[in-house]
Amino acid sequence: MDRKCNIIADNGCEMKISGIIPKINEDNLIKISNKGIYKRGLKDLESVSEAEISCSGEFVNISFGDIKVAVKDDFSGISCSCQSKTVCRHIITGLLILSECGVEASAETEKEPEPEKEIKSEKKDKSENKTIVPDKDYINEVISFVESVMKKGVINCNEGDIDTAVQLSLKAENTVHNNISLMLRGFSADIEKLNAKSAEFVSVNTFHLISRIYNTSLSIIKNSDSYEKLKILCSESKSYDDMANMSFIGLGAYPWSTKSGYAGITALLYCEDDHQIYTYSSSAAYIHEKTSDFNSIEYLSQSFKSHSHWQNSASMFQISGSSFRLFGGKANSQNRLSSSKNTFMNVSGFTTYSQITLIKDRLSAEKYLVEDDDYDYFAPVRTEKICIISAEEFRYINYDKVRQILEFSLYDGKNEYPCEILWNEQNRNAVSYIESLARKSMKLGRAFICRYINGVFVPVSLTYDNKINSFYFD
Known part of the structure; x- marks a missing residue:
């Protein structure tokens, strides 16, 4: 069908369009949605007779009928005026229109190398002139x-x-x-x-x-x-760089608070593409009188279920307990994911026990039993390591009233792993949960996801009924 495309291409719009078009193909469109939505979007394309393509800020807008789709390069920041929280058929139709009509815009203006060189030179000069003035x-x-x-x-x-x-x-x-x-x-x-x-x-x-x-x-x-x-x-903002679209397995989440007056939640994520651990955190200051309850486990438990993260308003419960593909994500050098609203997660289901089984060898806890863990002045804050313990039973459990720590060990049929949970405001649910679990039966048969810190294993979550249980928030 011949389509009339009104292309409003100014202020670098051609460059934005030309950057998106190569990424619009059947495989990518199915990845960000599914086959059913892709087919419906393809079918809707047949009835579109007129469309308008324009740019605003970092986004390319595709308007047809009473629908307006906005997209950033690499499919990040996708939104539709129909208010759908996921990638809908309108978005697929809009992207297909862009790939078909946008070629005109990308072909209209050729890139001029000289101005580009001048821009790069200008950026370089700005970087060279950077200063930090200490007080x-x-x-x-x-x-x-x-x-x-x-x-x-x-x-x-x-x-x-x-x-x-x-x-x-x-x-x-x-x-x-x-x-x-x-x-x-x-x-x-x-x-x-x-x-x-x-x-x-x-x-x-x-x-x-x-x-x-x-x-x-x-x-x-x-x-x-x-x-x-x-x-x-001195303090400078930690930069987050664009990352490829990748698949993650949620491994649970835990609450925390800092001496400097912040409390929050961190979700642990295993990346199936590069086999590394990533984290995603949300936090709030509790040092002021009006926000003092932000440090309580009641508030953190509410935050755990609050739908307020990324473009599709995901909850920490979903992020930490699901397998999903992340689009338009950003991460820093420490594998911490950004909370950018241009990031979109496509959930495929809850994290299952079979998924944990497949990755447990990569995250084996056994290697940490022989690590030298002596105190080092130059590295007193250890980078926490994430591991999986396939526990058959508790071997020992005791609450140390002097140290205010729940001590216990997990046995996997071969090794015994020393575990601890410090009792404090954020951890009291976890302490109660482990004590209750041990009272019911010392036999387990469950996989624990743990942080290895300063010579001990600190459980974060466990698998049950093919789901991840982040027991700090129950």
Whole structure:
């Protein structure tokens, strides 16, 4: 059928269209939807007699009838005016129209190499002229505070020192010294635990923290004219780069809170394409009076089920417990996924026990039993490792009232794995769940997904009835 396409191609629209068209083919369209939706979209194409293609911001818009489809390159940020939360037949039709009519726009204007070179040169110049200006007065104030703490000893710190640390932290919040702000807030939280005689106070971690604040501050003063060094010492936003469309298996989620006043949820994801672990987190500050309940497990459990993530309003429950394909995703160097609203997940179903079985050899816990786990000043915060324990039974379970930790071991028929869950506001459901599970029967026959941290295994979730149970939120 001959179609009349009104192409409004300006402000670089041709380049956007030409970047999308090569990706529009049957395989890709079926991947982002399914065969049924693709066929319906293809059938609807026959009845479209007129369409308009335009650009707004980063999006290419395809309008036909009373429908408007918007798409970003690499199929990220797809939306339809019909308000569908998934890829609908209108989106398929719109993309097919774009591939058919958009060729005209992409052919109208040839790329001119010279202006492009000028743009690249301009960007390069901007990068070369980047500077970070440290607040030397603030840094010297921090150094004086830390030196006073070191002189009298951490054991002698009082409420006045806690207040000073908090004030210095607030002073640098959301500045280039935000990393020092976070460390100072962490130090104040440590002193509060020390004064309260809490089992959560760990002296070696506090000594490391105060040393790191001091060494970082001195290095900033020493390298105040070096952009490259200040880029490492000061706070800069962690960049997220576009990633290919990839398939993930949700491995569960766990709650957390930081000394610096943030609480949140992290979902663990196994990528079937590159066989790596990725994480996706959501967080909120609870340091203010109006948000103090954000740290409670009740609030975090509500957030776990809240549909507020990515373009299709997914919940952390869905993300952490489903197998899905991610479109338009972004990730940083630490494999943390971005919360960009241009990201879309296409869920294929709940994570199943058979899927866990297929990947358990890649995520074997056995290798960690022989790892050297001695404390290292230069790497005190270990990168957590994710593993799977196919547990046949509990071998031991005990709640240590002094350390406020639930200790237990999981036996897989060959090895015994030492496990711990610290009792706190976020973990109390998990502690109760494991204790209840052990009381019912020491026999298990379930797969536990665990984090391996500082020589012990910390369970995050387990498989049951072909689903992932993130028991921290039950």
